[in-house]
Amino acid sequence: MKRFILESTAIVAVELIKLVRDPTEVISRAVQPVLWLVVFGQVLAQARGIHTGQLNYLDFITPGILAQSVLFSAIFYGIAIIWERDLGVVHKLLVSPALRSSLVFGKAFAAGFRGVLQAIVIYIVALALHVSIRLDPLAIVAVLASVMLGSAIFSTFSLIIACIVKTRERFMGIGQLLTMPMFFASNAIYPLDLMPGWLRVIAQINPLTYLIDALRGLMIKGGEVVHGYLVDFSVMLAVFSLLLFVAVRLYPKLAE
Amino acid sequence: MNTSTPDLPTEFAIKTQALTRQFGSLTAVDCIELRIPHGDIFGLLGANGAGKSTVIKMLTTLLSPTSGSAEVGGYDIIKSPGDVRRNIGYVSQLLSADGALTGYENLQLSARLYGIDRAARSTRIRDALDFMGLSDSAGKLVKTYSGGMIRRLELAQAMLHHPAILFLDEPTIGLDPVARHTVWDRLLELRRDFGITVLITTHDMEEAETLCDELAILHAGRISVVGKPAALRAGLGDGATLDDVFAHYAGGSIHESGSFSDIAQTRRTAHRLG
Numbered sequence: 001m002k003r004f005i006l007e008s009t010a011i012v013a014v015e016l017i018k019l020v021r022d023p024t025e026v027i028s029r030a031v032q033p034v035l036w037l038v039v040f041g042q043v044l045a046q047a048r049g050i051h052t053g054q055l056n057y058l059d060f061i062t063p064g065i066l067a068q069s070v071l072f073s074a075i076f077y078g079i080a081i082i083w084e085r086d087l088g089v090v091h092k093l094l095v096s097p098a099l100r101s102s103l104v105f106g107k108a109f110a111a112g113f114r115g116v117l118q119a120i121v122i123y124i125v126a127l128a129l130h131v132s133i134r135l136d137p138l139a140i141v142a143v144l145a146s147v148m149l150g151s152a153i154f155s156t157f158s159l160i161i162a163c164i165v166k167t168r169e170r171f172m173g174i175g176q177l178l179t180m181p182m183f184f185a186s187n188a189i190y191p192l193d194l195m196p197g198w199l200r201v202i203a204q205i206n207p208l209t210y211l212i213d214a215l216r217g218l219m220i221k222g223g224e225v226v227h228g229y230l231v232d233f234s235v236m237l238a239v240f241s242l243l244l245f246v247a248v249r250l251y252p253k254l255a256e
Numbered sequence: 257m258n259t260s261t262p263d264l265p266t267e268f269a270i271k272t273q274a275l276t277r278q279f280g281s282l283t284a285v286d287c288i289e290l291r292i293p294h295g296d297i298f299g300l301l302g303a304n305g306a307g308k309s310t311v312i313k314m315l316t317t318l319l320s321p322t323s324g325s326a327e328v329g330g331y332d333i334i335k336s337p338g339d340v341r342r343n344i345g346y347v348s349q350l351l352s353a354d355g356a357l358t359g360y361e362n363l364q365l366s367a368r369l370y371g372i373d374r375a376a377r378s379t380r381i382r383d384a385l386d387f388m389g390l391s392d393s394a395g396k397l398v399k400t401y402s403g404g405m406i407r408r409l410e411l412a413q414a415m416l417h418h419p420a421i422l423f424l425d426e427p428t429i430g431l432d433p434v435a436r437h438t439v440w441d442r443l444l445e446l447r448r449d450f451g452i453t454v455l456i457t458t459h460d461m462e463e464a465e466t467l468c469d470e471l472a473i474l475h476a477g478r479i480s481v482v483g484k485p486a487a488l489r490a491g492l493g494d495g496a497t498l499d500d501v502f503a504h505y506a507g508g509s510i511h512e513s514g515s516f517s518d519i520a521q522t523r524r525t526a527h528r529l530g
Binding site: 003006007009010013014017018021022086087088089091092093094095096097098252255256 | 313316317318319338341342344346348350351352354356357365366368370371413
């Protein structure tokens with residue numbers, strides 16, 4: 001276990017150094033969620049076209065936009081993995097005696113920090129827009145933990161896709177194909193009970209739904225948790241464990 | 257660099273038996289038999305697509321053989337891949353040093369992944385940087401390094417954990433003559449001072465002549481010939497060069513060989529080296 005932690009933190013440390021040295025990607029990725037909140041959220045809140053229970057629409061979609069931001073930045077993490085493969089970095093990592101699970105977990109954990117930076121941007125914008133944010137420290141820590149877990153899930157999913165498609169061109173196509181359907185087949189911008197039956201079934205097997213559900217309760221004053229925190233976190237942990245299991249087996253194939 | 261010669265559990269540093277790798281219907285490596293003594297620099301030559309990199313990938317545990325077996329440092333590549341990895345260093349044909357990190361940070365990552373404990377880490381890194389002549393550039397981002405400096409940094413990374421065996425896949429490809437000679441000098445010093453065994457693939461006959469104690473030429477996944485450079489030259493008659501030996505045994509189709517991805521990869525590496 002000690003070895004696993006040491007090796008994973010080595011990978012995380014490198015990713016954080018690179019992130020601090022060149023935060024361009026994080027900054028550019030923060031633009032989209034800001035637009036969703038400032039433009040889409042505010043307009044729809046005025047229109048009152050979507051029934052969101054006791055929450056106003058802007059309060060309702062803020063956790064959804066945070067989750068979307070997490071999904072969109074993590075799902076393209078695979079591009080970086082393919083780039084590392086093309087540069088020989090993957091080969092070097094895999095020739096080392098480090099556990100494959102440490103390498104994959106380290107990558108996933110590092111993606112979590114990118115998600116945390118997105119969360120900070122969204123907290124700032126949401127506060128400026130007078131969204132009813134819960135500001136108690138425990139809730140904020142829980143939100144950040146959820147964001148890290150969500151980022152780990154989608155970045156590991158992305159790594160699996162990268163291991164299968166192996167080229168950046170193919171990955172871009174598949175990444176685009178997955179992100180929007182995952183976003184729309186979730187409770188990000190409308191409640192589950194407004195969805196037609198078939199879409200609700202898809203939403204129920206979409207891990208993004210559980211991340212948003214947990215975030216809505218933890219982030220927003222009066223936010224309703226439909227599934228309950230136990231279900232939300234159990235599903236997310238189970239999905240992450242399954243994806244990690246698959247990714248650990250596929251990652252070495254990248255160097256073949 | 258304080259490298260200690262490890263215990264040598266077997267007669268040969270690298271030993272393969274009928275080592276074979278197929279990709280679908282293509283046999284990339286076909287029943288290779290290699291015996292490389294400890295402390296030798298052994299060259300693996302061949303045209304693009306001859307199977308050199310596939311052999312290295314199998315011996316470094318990046319790729320499983322379809323059949324046959326191999327021992328590296330006395331450890332079976334299939335049964336004990338972790339032990340093999342602990343005992344080898346590897347410099348890929350690609351430029352694997354991370355340009356967004358400093359030289360020191362690249363070495364620090366290697367040290368942590370190879371389990372070098374915190375107390376010894378900075379001394380090892382400092383020694384490795386000194387040995388490769390990179391101490392003054394340790395704090396600079398690797399993307400500002402010259403090609404020769406990157407290759408020396410990669411050698412430092414590969415040697416940091418004091419491996420018994422070093423695998424180098426076309427390590428001087430794309431380097432200018434001065435940088436190439438610097439890399440050769442460091443390799444010869446490593447062998448002289450620490451008795452390290454080196455398996456190197458190359459297309460450069462001058463490199464093979466300068467460095468290698470023994471050579472094998474691969475053609476279409478099979479070993480065409482094995483021998484010392486001088487003996488191979490002598491075998492073709494008076495005045496024969498290693499280029500002649502290569503042309504004779506590598507199948508005579510050098511200009512038509514190599515897949516698109518091989519060529520693209522080589523050009524990418526050369527481009528990054530400037």
